[in-house]
Amino acid sequence: xTVTEDRPNYKWVGTRPxxxxxxxKVVGKARFAADLNLPGQLHAAILRSPxxxxxxxxxxxxxxxxxxxxxxxxxxxxFPELDASNPERDxxxxxxxxxxxxxxxxxxxxxxASTKAEAAAAVAAIEVEYxxxxxxxxxxxxxxxxxxxxxxxxxxxxxxxxxxxxxxxxNALERGDVDAAFEAADLVVEREFETAWVHQGYIExxxxxxxxxxxxxxxxxxxxxxxxxxxxxxxxxxxxDTARVKVTPAEIGGGFGGKTTIxxxxxxxxxxxxxxxxxxxxxxxxxxxxxTGPAPASKARVRIAATNDGELTAIEGWLGYAVGCTNDMAGxxxxxxxxxxxxxxLKLEATASLTNxxxxxxxxxxxxxxxxxxIESVIDEIAxxxxxxxxxxxxxxAVVEGDPTAMGMPHxxxxxxECLEAIRESDHxxxxxxEGAARGIGTGFWFNIGEQSSATVNLNEDGTATVIxxxxxxxxxxxxMALMAAEELGIDVHRITPVVADTESVGFTDVTEGSRxxxxxxxxxxxxxxxxxDELKARAxxxxxxxxxxxxxxxxxxxxxxxxxLSLAAITAKAKGTGGPLTVxxxxxxxxxxxxxxxxxxxxxxxxxxxxVTILGYTAAQDAxxxxxxSYVEGQMQGGTVQGIGWALNEEYIxxxxxxxxxxxxxxxxxxxxxxxxxxxxxxxxxxxxxxxYGVRGVGETGIVPPMATIANAISRxxxxxxxxxxxxxxxxxxxxxxx
Amino acid sequence: xxxxxxSRTHVTCTVNGDEVDFLASDDTSLLDALxxxxxxxxxxxxxxxxxxGACSVLVDGRVNCSCLMFAPEAEGxxxxxxxxxxxxxxxxPLQQTFxxxxxxxxxxxxxxxxxxxxxxxxxxxxxxETEIRYALAGNLCRCTGYxxxxxxxxxxxxxxxxxxx
Numbered sequence: 056x057t058v059t060e061d062r063p064n065y066k067w068v069g070t071r072p073x074x075x076x077x078x079x080k081v082v083g084k085a086r087f088a089a090d091l092n093l094p095g096q097l098h099a100a101i102l103r104s105p106x107x108x109x110x111x112x113x114x115x116x117x118x119x120x121x122x123x124x125x126x127x128x129x130x131x132x133x134f135p136e137l138d139a140s141n142p143e144r145d146x147x148x149x150x151x152x153x154x155x156x157x158x159x160x161x162x163x164x165x166x167x168a169s170t171k172a173e174a175a176a177a178v179a180a181i182e183v184e185y186x187x188x189x190x191x192x193x194x195x196x197x198x199x200x201x202x203x204x205x206x207x208x209x210x211x212x213x214x215x216x217x218x219x220x221x222x223x224x225x226n227a228l229e230r231g232d233v234d235a236a237f238e239a240a241d242l243v244v245e246r247e248f249e250t251a252w253v254h255q256g257y258i259e260x261x262x263x264x265x266x267x268x269x270x271x272x273x274x275x276x277x278x279x280x281x282x283x284x285x286x287x288x289x290x291x292x293x294x295x296d297t298a299r300v301k302v303t304p305a306e307i308g309g310g311f312g313g314k315t316t317i318x319x320x321x322x323x324x325x326x327x328x329x330x331x332x333x334x335x336x337x338x339x340x341x342x343x344x345x346x347t348g349p350a351p352a353s354k355a356r357v358r359i360a361a362t363n364d365g366e367l368t369a370i371e372g373w374l375g376y377a378v379g380c381t382n383d384m385a386g387x388x389x390x391x392x393x394x395x396x397x398x399x400x401l402k403l404e405a406t407a408s409l410t411n412x413x414x415x416x417x418x419x420x421x422x423x424x425x426x427x428x429x430i431e432s433v434i435d436e437i438a439x440x441x442x443x444x445x446x447x448x449x450x451x452x453a454v455v456e457g458d459p460t461a462m463g464m465p466h467x468x469x470x471x472x473e474c475l476e477a478i479r480e481s482d483h484x485x486x487x488x489x490e491g492a493a494r495g496i497g498t499g500f501w502f503n504i505g506e507q508s509s510a511t512v513n514l515n516e517d518g519t520a521t522v523i524x525x526x527x528x529x530x531x532x533x534x535x536m537a538l539m540a541a542e543e544l545g546i547d548v549h550r551i552t553p554v555v556a557d558t559e560s561v562g563f564t565d566v567t568e569g570s571r572x573x574x575x576x577x578x579x580x581x582x583x584x585x586x587x588x589d590e591l592k593a594r595a596x597x598x599x600x601x602x603x604x605x606x607x608x609x610x611x612x613x614x615x616x617x618x619x620x621l622s623l624a625a626i627t628a629k630a631k632g633t634g635g636p637l638t639v640x641x642x643x644x645x646x647x648x649x650x651x652x653x654x655x656x657x658x659x660x661x662x663x664x665x666x667x668v669t670i671l672g673y674t675a676a677q678d679a680x681x682x683x684x685x686s687y688v689e690g691q692m693q694g695g696t697v698q699g700i701g702w703a704l705n706e707e708y709i710x711x712x713x714x715x716x717x718x719x720x721x722x723x724x725x726x727x728x729x730x731x732x733x734x735x736x737x738x739x740x741x742x743x744x745x746x747x748x749y750g751v752r753g754v755g756e757t758g759i760v761p762p763m764a765t766i767a768n769a770i771s772r773x774x775x776x777x778x779x780x781x782x783x784x785x786x787x788x789x790x791x792x793x794x795x
Numbered sequence: 796x797x798x799x800x801x802s803r804t805h806v807t808c809t810v811n812g813d814e815v816d817f818l819a820s821d822d823t824s825l826l827d828a829l830x831x832x833x834x835x836x837x838x839x840x841x842x843x844x845x846x847x848g849a850c851s852v853l854v855d856g857r858v859n860c861s862c863l864m865f866a867p868e869a870e871g872x873x874x875x876x877x878x879x880x881x882x883x884x885x886x887x888p889l890q891q892t893f894x895x896x897x898x899x900x901x902x903x904x905x906x907x908x909x910x911x912x913x914x915x916x917x918x919x920x921x922x923x924e925t926e927i928r929y930a931l932a933g934n935l936c937r938c939t940g941y942x943x944x945x946x947x948x949x950x951x952x953x954x955x956x957x958x959x960x
Contacts, residue, residue: 073894074894074897077894077899080899081886081890082837082877082878082881082886082890083835083836083837083838083906084837086836087903089839089840090830172822257903258839258847258901258904258937259841259903260840260841306901306902306903308841308902308903308904309900309901310901340841340842340844340846340847529901531897686896686943687897689943690897690900690938690939690943691900693942694900694937694938694939698937720842720846721842721935722844726937727940728932728934728935728941729932729941730925730928732928732940732942734942734946735940735942
């Protein structure tokens with residue numbers, strides 16, 4: 056179901072063609088990172104720290120180098136030491152520890168050998184002497200007075216620094232007079248919350264194949280959310296010129312933010328250089344969980360003031376994020392994400408602090424889910440205490456265009472109210488709550504970003520087109536690019552081939568993050584098409600013998616008074632005689648990414664004997680601006696929602712006292728499976744983003760923000776127990792029910 | 796050269812209707828043999844521990860995690876991978892409904908889901924939604940939330956029942 060404002064009548068935008076890359080994916084032909092093999096290729100394995108924090112006194116690779124099949128061994132000694140001013144130093148030291156290991160799983164050395172088994176055997180023969188250092192595993196330990204230092208390179212951002220610290224960031228936002236507002240309030244609700252480490256859980260482990268030629272250039276085939284970032288980070292870590300690195304994007308088997316940074320490629324480059332052979336590295340699932348991007352664990356303290364008629368007058372809060380072993384902006388972004396309600400008085404402090412756990416990575420709307428869990432829970436409790444409908448309370452306080460964000464800047468045109476109304480009017484919300492169940496509401500949003508993109512559109516001799524971009528396609532973006540180009544050029548979408556090209560075949564394009572691909576890369580495609588249409592009109596004028604400004608472009612044809620229309624194909628057929636090939640490249644740094652709001656509604660039942668929560672019904676409404684391919688917009692909404700359900704109910708990193716993850720497998724780190732879930736209903740709300748030619752807002756991030764509070768709010772209504780700790784697993788729910 | 800001479804077993808089996816043979820050491824998984832010896836990279840390794848189902852193949856008509864089976868165990872068996880589901884240039888109805896129903900986003904789990912769903916529909920042409928969800932519970936998808944996968948299996952079941960009526 057779609058709620059649509061008045062908008063132009065599009066021919067292709069908003070339709071649901073089969074995605075062009077889909078055929079290869081249903082017959083097993085699509086090539087993901089681990090699917091490429093090169094002649095003479097070696098297999099690499101990585102030695103990882105068994106300790107949560109230790110000084111590396113020595114690494115002896117002599118025995119490993121003498122093992123059968125071993126062709127090359129590397130340690131940090133094979134990489135340049137980057138200085139503190141290098142923005143990729145943390146990445147470099149994460150992918151190969153230098154002197155100190157900072158978490159269990161931290162890479163220390165790598166071996167390339169003829170077979171995987173030989174590489175693994177050689178890794179086991181590397182001898183390392185460690186001096187154990189104190190391990191810091193939680194936010195409280197990290198921030199405690201006199202806490203052991205997690206990472207001697209870390210200095211606190213946004214405040215005057217007096218040397219290394221565990222604090223990553225400290226920042227505060229304030230407006231109005233919070234103290235006076237709380238004094239004057241009719242009702243104040245205050246709660247503390249905590250959330251666990253969770254992983255993005257992409258099904259494809261990180262992998263790459265690298266071949267360094269005798270010309271000193273590295274050819275990298277890898278799965279990532281941005282092959283230009285793979286290039287720049289790899290070059291930076293190696294101290295190379297960017298031009299020495301070529302990255303070809305493999306199909307990517309899920310990222311969700313976790314594949315916006317590198318772990319393997321420079322290691323494979325050095326192994327390939329040393330061995331003179333192509334090198335393949337594929338992480339195991341255990342390595343993925345122990346050494347790549349979890350989202351930060353968090354704590355929050357939130358206090359909200361309200362009047363008896365449901366006006367939210369003030370918020371005071373503290374957000375804390377445990378960000379792993381290197382600096383991270385989670386706290387800063389978390390505070391920024393508190394921007395859904397008018398709150399005339401606001402005081403927020405946010406902190407991120409380091410722990411001896413993996414370097415955290417972006418995960419869908421990074422930092423916002425943790426903050427929204429806290430705030431949306433407290434708001435729901437206010438609705439309960441005021442006996443107000445939770446949607447009415449939110450409608451009364453929801454931000455609209457011009458209202459300030461937490462940072463103070465005004466919101467652009469946004470669709471929060473429209474999403475609240477869409478859920479209020481939905482069949483789901485208007486239906487009676489099922490017997491024995493309860494219903495919860497939660498909301499969330501994400502800013503989205505623009506950034507740099509390039510697109511080249513080539514018109515072929517027969518009037519077909521190739522649309523070349525540099526944004527890896529994670530969830531159907533090639534289909535979206537083709538649809539926007541079809542709409543612009545006025546040709547059938549099936550006559551357009553969308554391609555994601557390597558770093559040497561398309562202009563620079565930033566990583567696919569912040570739900571920017573369809574927005575920003577799409578805008579580059581539209582701009583290239585519009586420039587092509589100007590050129591097509593000029594060519595048509597030549598062919599027709601009229602002035603260029605006498606030609607219009609309508610429905611894929613050049614039209615001029617008194618002349619037969621010329622189709623695009625008729626013009627491309629005469630390209631040679633009218634000025635040569637028809638090709639345009641457009642690039643931009645896109646501004647005006649429109650925030651996307653979502654409102655979720657969940658029915659669930661709690662088994663009070665086992666503590667098990669069963670989701671019975673779920674509907675998500677989200678503002679897509681304009682849905683270019685509605686099926687893949689729905690897919691983003693459903694996928695984000697289910698990741699949020701996993702975060703809410705099951706998923707957590709469980710560490711032992713030494714910082715070793717005790718559940719480093721998909722058996723024990725349990726993500727939702729089909730039998731855990733009902734259908735996930737979707738309502739696409741379309742409040743066009745005025746900054747995009749078709750009104751697009753990114754939709755990838757927001758879906759994961761509302762589910763945790765939505766579910767906690769339903770549990771509260773089912774059991775009268777307010778859950779404040781994620782995951783809301785059966786043991787925690789049973790304990791809370793016992794305390795009731 | 797390696798001083799450790801690894802013994803390799805000669806394995807003969809049927810893969811997607813073709814009789815094939817290959818050499819595999821005793822600790823080679825069927826998944827690695829399919830991918831590395833036969834070049835059939837449709838089945839994926841998502842976990843290597845039988846928890847994600849991305850490596851699902853049919854062995855004598857039953858769904859197996861090929862990462863949990865040793866290649867020599869495949870001797871004499873009839874194996875179907877995602878590459879063998881289509882009939883010539885005709886996609887299997889499941890493949891068609893997955894495409895039309897947008898049941899894949901990144902596509903890494905898709906081969907395993909198609910194999911598991913085919914095994915279900917071969918056995919039970921008219922499954923309930925719950926039966927579909929349980930039949931696919933051994934396959935992890937992190938992109939779709941399963942909604943469009945389940946719907947596409949339902950639609951394929953309808954089409955297949957129509958075709959066999």
